[in-house]
Amino acid sequence: MASVAQDPASREPGGPGGSAHSRRALPGWREIGGRVIALREGSIIVITIVTAIYFSANTSTFFTGENFKTLLPYFAPFAILAAGEVFVMILGEIDLSIAGMYLFAPIIFDKLNTSVGLPLVPAVIVALLVCMVVGAINGVFVSIVGLSSFVVTLGMLFTFEGLSLIISKGTPVATPGGQPPLGTFGKVFGGGTYSELIWAVAIVVILQVVLTFTRWGLYTVAIGSNKLGAAEAGVRVNLVMIRNFTLCALTGGLVGIFEAVRSATVQPNPAGPNEILFLAIAAAVIGGTLLTGGSGTVVGALIGALFLGILKDGLILQGVQANYLLFYTGLAVIVAMTANVFVGRVRRGQTRGG
Amino acid sequence: MAAEPARSREPDRQPATPEEDVPPVSAPDDVLRVEHIAKRFGPVTALRDVNVHLRKGEVLGLLGDNGAGKSTLIKIISGFQKQDSGQMFLHGQPYVPKSVDDARAKGVDTVYQDLALIDELSVYHNLFLRRERLLRPLPVLNNREMKREARRALDEIGINIPRIDVSVARLSGGQRQAIAVARSVNSASDILLLDEPLAAMGAKEGAQILDLVARLKEEGRVSIIMILHNYEQVFLACDRVSMIQDGAIVLDKPTSETSVQELTEIVVNEYRRAREEQQASAAAAEESAKAAAAGESPSDGASPQP
Numbered sequence: 001m002a003s004v005a006q007d008p009a010s011r012e013p014g015g016p017g018g019s020a021h022s023r024r025a026l027p028g029w030r031e032i033g034g035r036v037i038a039l040r041e042g043s044i045i046v047i048t049i050v051t052a053i054y055f056s057a058n059t060s061t062f063f064t065g066e067n068f069k070t071l072l073p074y075f076a077p078f079a080i081l082a083a084g085e086v087f088v089m090i091l092g093e094i095d096l097s098i099a100g101m102y103l104f105a106p107i108i109f110d111k112l113n114t115s116v117g118l119p120l121v122p123a124v125i126v127a128l129l130v131c132m133v134v135g136a137i138n139g140v141f142v143s144i145v146g147l148s149s150f151v152v153t154l155g156m157l158f159t160f161e162g163l164s165l166i167i168s169k170g171t172p173v174a175t176p177g178g179q180p181p182l183g184t185f186g187k188v189f190g191g192g193t194y195s196e197l198i199w200a201v202a203i204v205v206i207l208q209v210v211l212t213f214t215r216w217g218l219y220t221v222a223i224g225s226n227k228l229g230a231a232e233a234g235v236r237v238n239l240v241m242i243r244n245f246t247l248c249a250l251t252g253g254l255v256g257i258f259e260a261v262r263s264a265t266v267q268p269n270p271a272g273p274n275e276i277l278f279l280a281i282a283a284a285v286i287g288g289t290l291l292t293g294g295s296g297t298v299v300g301a302l303i304g305a306l307f308l309g310i311l312k313d314g315l316i317l318q319g320v321q322a323n324y325l326l327f328y329t330g331l332a333v334i335v336a337m338t339a340n341v342f343v344g345r346v347r348r349g350q351t352r353g354g
Numbered sequence: 355m356a357a358e359p360a361r362s363r364e365p366d367r368q369p370a371t372p373e374e375d376v377p378p379v380s381a382p383d384d385v386l387r388v389e390h391i392a393k394r395f396g397p398v399t400a401l402r403d404v405n406v407h408l409r410k411g412e413v414l415g416l417l418g419d420n421g422a423g424k425s426t427l428i429k430i431i432s433g434f435q436k437q438d439s440g441q442m443f444l445h446g447q448p449y450v451p452k453s454v455d456d457a458r459a460k461g462v463d464t465v466y467q468d469l470a471l472i473d474e475l476s477v478y479h480n481l482f483l484r485r486e487r488l489l490r491p492l493p494v495l496n497n498r499e500m501k502r503e504a505r506r507a508l509d510e511i512g513i514n515i516p517r518i519d520v521s522v523a524r525l526s527g528g529q530r531q532a533i534a535v536a537r538s539v540n541s542a543s544d545i546l547l548l549d550e551p552l553a554a555m556g557a558k559e560g561a562q563i564l565d566l567v568a569r570l571k572e573e574g575r576v577s578i579i580m581i582l583h584n585y586e587q588v589f590l591a592c593d594r595v596s597m598i599q600d601g602a603i604v605l606d607k608p609t610s611e612t613s614v615q616e617l618t619e620i621v622v623n624e625y626r627r628a629r630e631e632q633q634a635s636a637a638a639a640e641e642s643a644k645a646a647a648a649g650e651s652p653s654d655g656a657s658p659q660p
Contacts, residue, residue, distance in 0.1 A: 213494045215486055218479060225474035232434060232470035234454040234484040294474045 040288045041300035043340045048307040055314030062317055069193055073262065075309030076196035077255045081280035082287065082301035083200075083207045084251030087244040089284055090211075090224045092293025093142055093149035095245060098252030099277035100160030101131045103270065105253030106175060106260030107164045113176040120177045120185045128253050134160065135249025139242030149245075157277075161270040168268040178261035190258030199258065200302065203251070208298040220244060224293030283308055286336055307336065383410045385577050386431070386449070386462075386545055391440035392601075393426055400426040402601035404440070408545065411574040413567060415592035415609070416581045419621060422598045424581045428549050431579070432464035433457030444545075455484065463543035465534045465551055473523035477515055478504035480522050481537050507540045508533075511566055528559030535563055539570065546570075548580040552587060564591050585614045599624050 039045070055062040081098055088095045105127045112123035134156060141152040177185040182192070190196055211217035219240045222230040231237050256273075260266045285291060286307060287300030311332050315325055386408040393401040401423045408414050418424045429435040431442065433451030442449040444460060451457035454464070471480050478497070479486075481504045487496040504518050513532040515525070522530055531551060538546050551567075552560045564587065570576050571593075582588050588595055589609050597605040597620060605612070605620060 209494075213497075215488075215493070215495065218475065218483075218486065218495065221474050222472040222483065225472045226470070229466075229470035229472055230483075232454060232464070232466050233472075234458060 040295070040297050041303055043342075044287050044300055044303050044307060044336075047336050047339050048303055048310065051307060051310050051314070055310065055317065059314065059317045062314055067313065067317070071309050071313045072194070072197050074312050075283075075305040076200040077259055078276070078280050078283045078305035078308060079200040079302040080196075080203050080251050080255050080258075081276065082283040082305050083204050083298045084248040085280055085284045086287075086289045086296045086298050086301050087207070087211070087220060088149070088248045089281075089289050089291060090220050090293055090296040091241055091244055092224045092227075093241070093245075094281070094291070095135075095138065095149065095153045095248045095252075096277060097134065097138060097153040097156035097160065098248060098280065099270070099273035100157040100164075101134065101249050101252030102256035102259070102273040102276060103164045103266070103268065104160040105131050105256040106266045107168050107173060107268065109257055109260075110173045110176055110266065111167060123176070124189065124257055127257065128250055131249045131253030132246045135246035136242050138249065139238075139245035142245065143238040143241035157274075161273070164268050165270075168266070170268055172268065173260075173266040175260040175264055175266055178264040180264070186261055190261040196258050196262070199254075204298050204302045207247075211296075211298055216240065216243070221294065221296075224295070226294075279308055280305070282333055286333065286340065288340070308333075384408065384443075385410050385445055386579075387443040388427070388431065389441050389443070391427065391430060391437045391442070393423075393430060393435070393437050399601055401430075401437070404598065404601070404603055406579075406596055406603065406606075408577050408579060410577055411571065412594060413571050413578045413580060413592045415588040415595040416579055416598065417583075417585070417588060417595060417617065418598035419624075423601045424598055425549055427598065428464060428466075428547050428579070428581060431457075432462060432547055434464075458484070458541065458543065461543045462545045462547065463538040463541045464547040464549065465531075465538050466549050471522050471530055471534055474521055476520060477518040477522055477525070477533060480533055481507065481518075481540060483537070485541065503540075508536055511536050511539060512569075513562065513566075526556075526559075528555040528562075531555055532559065532563065535566065539566070539576075544576050546576050546578045548578060550581050550583065552582065552584065560587075567591050585617050588617075589614065597621075600628075 052062075061067055081102075085095060085098065108130055109123050109127040112118045112126055113120060116123075118126065138149070138153055138156055141147050142149045177183065177189065178191060179186075186192075188195060190199075211220065219230065219235045222233070222235055223237050223240055227237060283304035284296070284301045285304070287297060287302070287304030289296030289301060308329070311329060312325065315328055320328060384407045386406075388404060388406040391401055391404040392399075404423070404427055406414070406416075406427070416424050416427070426435065430437045431451075433454045433456055444462070449460065451460065451462065457463075472483065475483070478500045482500045487499045487503070488494060489496045501518060508515055508518070511532075513529075513536055515529055515533065522533060525533070531553070535548065535551055538548070548567075551563050555563065567578060567580070568591065570578065580592065582591075592609050594608045595605070595612060595617070596603050597617065599620070604624075605617070
């Protein structure tokens with residue numbers, strides 16, 4: 001896999017420059033290749049580039065600006081969700097309730113706006129605060145009560161998808177602020193073409209900085225790697241866990257509102273959010289975050305989401321029948337993860353040797 | 355209730371340990387005093403009545419069999435767990451650590467037996483865990499400064515770690531232990547608690563740690579309580595030795611006044627006594643079971659069978 005990615009790159013400078021030139025240029029490219037692979041996100045970067053090259057070569061329409069716009073909604077929301085999920089997964093936990101938040105936030109937002117009469121922005125803020133409270137409750141149940149996060153968040157998932165059905169009475173909701181023509185609110189909160197991309201990049205950058213360069217991030221990794229050890233060292237484990245679940249729920253609610261504004265309606269049907277949930281978790285895992293905790297990257301989650309987006313978009317462009325899409329996605333996830341492990345082994349071998 | 359059997363056993367131990375269960379004489383230069391500490395975990399009594407004191411600049415070896423309560427005592431002093439009863443004094447003042455952080459702020463730092471190192475974090479992040487340097491006023495880690503200080507601290511201590519930016523998962527058991535010790539030494543604490551600092555170590559690495567302890571003793575700044583298993587190491591490294599048995603201190607002597615033989619005898623005597631007691635109670639149980647069977651009410655007779 002690694003050599004496939006490196007070949008086209010290394011040939012490029014070597015081609016016209018003659019043998020002496022290429023010999024000098026080659027180690028440089030090799031070094032860059034080595035550095036990329038040495039990153040935790042390295043394997044998925046390589047795999048995503050290979051996938052993009054494959055679709056560019058096989059379809060004339062993939063590598064176009066127009067298609068980039070089509071691609072955006074296929075990955076930006078997943079990147080945000082996966083970014084939040086990474087913070088929980090590094091702890092060695094999982095949050096399934098984000099799909100509940102995804103559905104619940106826009107519905108409560110609509111109620112606050114239309115029934116309570118709150119203006120748009122305060123209504124969004126209150127809706128997100130509600131999500132954060134739910135996240136904090138998840139965190140309390142997992143850290144202080146000691147329940148399994150899978151069970152707690154599964155319960156929350158059903159509860160809040162159920163609440164969404166009850167509140168909306170099962171009928172689709174027209175998202176406030178999401179109706180054409182879009183105002184500033186609609187354009188900022190998911191309706192604008194690049195709105196979600198900008199949010200996604202900003203959130204990913206901020207959360208990656210938090211993860212790598214702050215105590216919060218350090219403690220998150222510490223707890224996921226050695227919970228007892230972290231506690232003995234004086235890390236306030238419960239606090240960090242509650243905080244991370246709160247963050248994760250917040251991203252769920254935020255993306256729910258973005259998507260509701262973008263599509264102008266909220267379909268109170270749990271099937272959609274549930275699929276999005278699993279794609280977000282897949283993006284995080286493909287990006288190099290361990291389900292067992294202790295290690296993870298937000299940027300990797302973004303690239304994992306990009307990989308899934310490119311895959312879906314590319315398959316559609318190739319003319320794959322809609323019914324086959326999920327099937328191919330499933331196979332591709334398994335192939336990508338296998339390749340990930342393979343490239344990861346190369347990576348560890350390299351860094352160990354060096 | 356917990357104190358009752360202790361007193362009844364006292365005569366058995368008298369010859370080996372005349373000081374048993376006597377509160378230690380508090381010296382004016384005691385930096386830490388632990389008085390009548392008891393701790394239960396549900397039905398298990400980990401500590402019955404423990405008295406320990408530590409003088410300034412002293413290295414105290416804490417001995418005792420597995421499950422005797424050494425680690426529990428360390429965890430109470432370090433603020434990780436709370437005693438059920440008893441008091442502690444730090445520099446003569448009542449000492450009630452609310453948390454590990456609080457204890458550390460008061461100058462009591464601990465290296466745990468289960469190695470509170472974080473595998474996935476780098477050497478220098480481990481060294482600075484909960485004491486991170488920040489790029490003030492930003493809440494961002496100052497990794498460069500931490501690396502520099504970590505390198506200096508490790509060099510000063512004389513521990514050879516080739517690379518400090520790798521995760522500690524890559525290091526050997528001895529190196530990991532060395533880092534755990536260095537973490538505490540590196541802090542501003544004046545009381546160090548080392549829970550089996552020589553476990554999982556090669557002979558050379560163990561010697562390194564003992565040298566480090568000796569150097570700290572020379573400096574005289576810190577006082578150390580060290581849990582050890584190996585008696586010879588106790589005589590190499592410690593000024594005084596306290597032995598815990600069955601949740602209480604059964605010996606407290608300067609190492610110059612005791613011997614490996616004496617320590618061994620205490621342990622062996624305790625083992626024999628415990629075995630006899632066990633046999634006696636087993637016999638008693640059998641007796642009562644027989645009596646019950648003889649008395650044979652049908653419901654009673656059925657229960658001892660399985």
